[in-house]
Amino acid sequence: MEILPSKLLPTLTVMSLCMFSDEVTVRNTDLKHCKNDNKVCVMNVRDCDPRPPSSLQKYFNMSCYYLISQDSVTCEWTQDSNSHSESDASLIFSSQWAVRSCQVFNPAAFRTITARMKSDDLDIWSQPRSVLLYEIIKPDPPKLTVVNFTQNSVVLSWRSRSGGICRLRYRVNNTQRWSQTPDLKSGNKQEQVYTIEDLLPFTSYIAAVTCREKSGFWSDWSSNINVTTLESVPSKSPQVCYRLEYTDSGEPFLLHLMWKALDLYDAGSRVLSYQVSYRSVIERSTSVTIIKNVTEVVVPLEVEEGNWSVTVTAFNAVGYGPSAHLNIATQRQKSRVPSVRNMWVSSTFPAVNGLRVEWKVAVDQPSALPVSHFDVQWRAETHPSTSCWSTVDGSNTSAFIPDVEPGESYLISVFPIYEQQFGSPQSLNASLQQGALMEVDQLKVFGVNKTAVSVVWAWQKKSGLIRVNGYSVMLQGDSEKHTLFLWPDQLQHTFLNLTPNTEYSLILLADDVSRITIPVRTDFDEVPVVATATPLLLLAVTVLIVSILSRTVYKRYFFPPISSPRNSTTGKWLMDSNRKSSTEQHILDIKDFQETDICGVKNAIVVAPRLTDLHEDTALLSFGHFAVKLSDVKLETQYVSNSPLPTEHQLQCYLPEVFESDKHHQTRHANIWFPQKEEEDRRHLDCQTSQQGSDVVKCCFHELMANADDCCVSQITCEPEYVMNASYLRKSETDCSLICETDYIPNIAVVT
Structure with missing residues (x-):
């Protein structure tokens, strides 16, 4: 790409043109003669010289008017100029004839007016303008007066030339908006009168007037005149509304009354106060009327539950206006107007x-x-x-x-x-x-948990001059953002559904501009840890319980303990080879068990279980299976050598199995538990028959076991070690007596 030399590039000069307005007023006393030209009167002697060739002559949009009362001429114009320096404007007046004095202003004079603006870099002359002063006369401001005024009208008057046009304007004293009447023609009358109607009572107004004559120039506005209308009685009643505020039970209600203030027209000027009267409406009784004078438009009243009649009236210095009436039931209402x-x-x-x-x-x-x-x-x-x-x-x-x-x-x-x-x-x-005029202050965090952050703030009157259109709070994290707009009726908020154990930034924004930043972190969430550890803990507890129960309860039910005869006192005694037999013997007399039957014959009652109850695996029978109670059995403590033996009956004695009973009442044969002791015991047991005339027979247990049907016709002597847990069954009617050792009598069960 070819680059042109800088000297070939065109130069663009931007000139700023400014429009300015100038106004120059000159009096007769301000004009001076020029020595070299007696036809010219100037404001500045430098303007007496002819216009220099270097100066510029332009057309100005210039207008001039003549004030007779002030003997002055004022010219104003607008001009565009690119000069930034301050210019000095002046007027030059010239005449066709020589003038003796520069008092050149009179209505019949014909003058040529030229404006000159001179600055450090410019000298501009306007094109001359010839005028007849009579044609540019500007009327003087009229003098406005108040003729009369009422409650809503004011009558004004002023003087003007005939054939002229006038305008009247007015406004309320403390406002800036003017109201203006249409053009008012004076006709042939010089004095003009006009009535302003529909004004507000007891209100201060400001009025002014201007007029235009044949020259076409409007006069300046007259001096402002102040007038206040008369006061009148309010012409309208206030529009009253109410609101009930319920308190605790037993306390009076608060009845809030509110009404719009009457405008100035309806109020008849001003409202000095409002009279509020209220009373309770009770059938067939007279209640006291309470009257209050208030200046506010919201009034709280304490009332009881019931029906109330309320009246509100506006009044001023002239009198009272119409009243507004309300009948209000103060019972608790379910429906209310939202706030x-x-x-x-x-x-x-x-x-x-x-x-x-x-x-x-x-x-x-x-x-x-x-x-x-x-x-x-x-x-x-x-x-x-x-x-x-x-x-x-x-x-x-x-x-x-x-x-x-x-x-x-x-x-x-x-x-x-x-x-x-x-x-x-x-x-x-x-x-x-x-x-x-409110701003947020003292933003802070007052509560944090795993998933929520609570913040509070306060409102105060604005101290700075910065305009804020809205405040907001933003809670910002790495992957989430929560925004809340703040209002003066809110003082706290809770951000919910947050992520546990996460860092957040709490930011106060004023028109999206950060004011305060507070770091905050949510609490650690222990729920996942607990959820993970709880099953493991429960599993450990379960294993511990099972291990304990397997040694106690489960073993008891599934592996019941079997009592060991070897460790019992009886077992130890039976297995003791060095035991000694007691020489003292005790006799159980069979006569004690004889009873007289229906035939009058005494027979020995042999107690035996029912055959249906005798089974191999049946536990020991309870006392309910016996026909005779054991309390009827009499045990002899001494040996009876010559016991009479009944001969008419035979006693059949059987040696039953020896049982060991556990806590479940299971029975087992003694020989099963003591196999080694069985042979030794049999050698010590033999059957001895008394040869001294006594019919005492000693029977060995093993022989009784071998021949259970053998009967004893006399007494039977039982060795102590084999009497334990024995049961004797009767198969024939035989009288027998048992000779037993004292220590083992409690273990003998005699059954019928």
């Missing part, structure tokens, strides 16, 4: 001198009544007694307040209305430059 929430005020300055009010309606109130409209009230803090009102439809949640005074602070309130009831209002201070 106003999340109110905020933002400024539209400098585009428009106004404030935008926004709010929301509470949706968490059960059985809420629908809102028919909202009443918005605002009043200047410097004039709290004067308030303005605006009504907004119930479907809207915003309102615009126009014509807000700069530098003034306002208290703005919003009331939700349904018929004659209103909900809880909300108020906020605001100004045109800053909007809402």
Whole structure:
């Protein structure tokens, strides 16, 4: 690519052209003669020289007018110039004839006017303009006077030339908006009279007038005149609404009354106060009427439960206006008008001198009544007694307040209305430059757990001059973000569903600009650890319990303990080879067991189990199987050598099996448990027959076992070691006596 030398590049010069306006007023006394030209009068002697060739001559859009009362001429024009230096403007007056004096201003004079602007780098002359001073006469401002005034009108008058046109303007004293009448023709009369109607009673107004004559120039506005209309009785009753605030049981209710302040026209000027009277309505009784005079538009009253009659009347110095009446039942009501929430005020300055009010309606109130409209009230803090009102439809949640005074602070309130009831209002201070005069302060964290972070903050009156249209709080993590807009009626919030053991940043934002940043970390979540450790712990406990039960309960049921005869006292005695037999013997007399039957014959009663109860594996029989109680058995403590032996009966004795009983009442043969002792015991047991005339027979157990049917016709002597757990069964009617050792009698069971 070929690059051109810089000297070949075109040069572009940008010149800024500025439009400026100049106005120059000169009096006769300000003009001076030129020595070299007696036809010219100038403001500055330097203007007496002819126009230099280097100067510029341009056409100015210049207009001039002549004021007779001040004997002065004023010219004004607009000019575009690229000069940035300050210029000095002057006027040059010339005539066709020589003038003796520079007192050249009179209505019949014909003059040529030239304007000159001189600066350090420019010298510009306007094209001369010739005028007849009579044709550029500007009327003097009329003098305005007040003729009369009433409650809603004012009569004014002023003087003007005939055939002229005048205009009248007026406004309320503390406002900036003027109202202007149409052009008023004077006709042939020089004095003009005009009546301004539909004014507000007891209101101060400012008025002024201007007129135009044949020259076409409008006079300056006359001096402002102040006039105040008369005061009148209020012509309209206030629109009253109510709200019930219930307290604890047994305490009076709070009845809140609210009404819109009457505008100046309906109020008949000003409202000095409102008279509120209320009384309880009870059938067939007279209640006391309570009267209060208040200046506010919201009044709380303490009332009891029941029906109440309320009257509100506005009054001023002239008298009382119409009254508003309400009949209110103060019983507890389920349906209420919802309250106003999340109110905020933002400024539209400098585009428009106004404030935008926004709010929301509470949706968490059960059985809420629908809102028919909202009443918005605002009043200047410097004039709290004067308030303005605006009504907004119930479907809207915003309102615009126009014509807000700069530098003034306002208290703005919003009331939700349904018929004659209103909900809880909300108020906020605001100004045109800053909007809402509230800011967030002292943001901090007051609670943290595994999945939630709770934050609190406070609101304070704004101290800086920075306008903020909204505040918000953002809780930001690595992968998640939670944002909450803040409102003056909120003081705390809890962020939920957070991630445990995670680092977050709590950020306070003012119009998306960070103000405060607070680090916060959620708590550690022990649930996964517990969920993992709990099964392991339960498994360990289960294994421990099973291991313990396997040695106790399970072994008892599945492996029941079997008592060992070897370790019992009897077993040890039976296995003892060095035992000694007692020489003392005890005789069991069989006669003690004889009973007389139906035939009168005494027979020995042999107690035996029922044959159906005798089985090999049957446990020892209980006492319920015996025909004779053991308490009837009499044991002899001494040996009876010559026991009589009945001969008419035979006693058949059987040696039963020897049983060892465990805790489950299982029986076993003694020989099964002591196989080694069996042969030794048999050698010591023999059957001895007494040869001394006694019919005592000693029978050995092994012989009795071998021949169970042998009967004893006399007494039987039993060795102590084999009497244990013995049972004797009778098969024939034979009288027998048992000779037993004393130590083992308790173990003998005699059964029938």
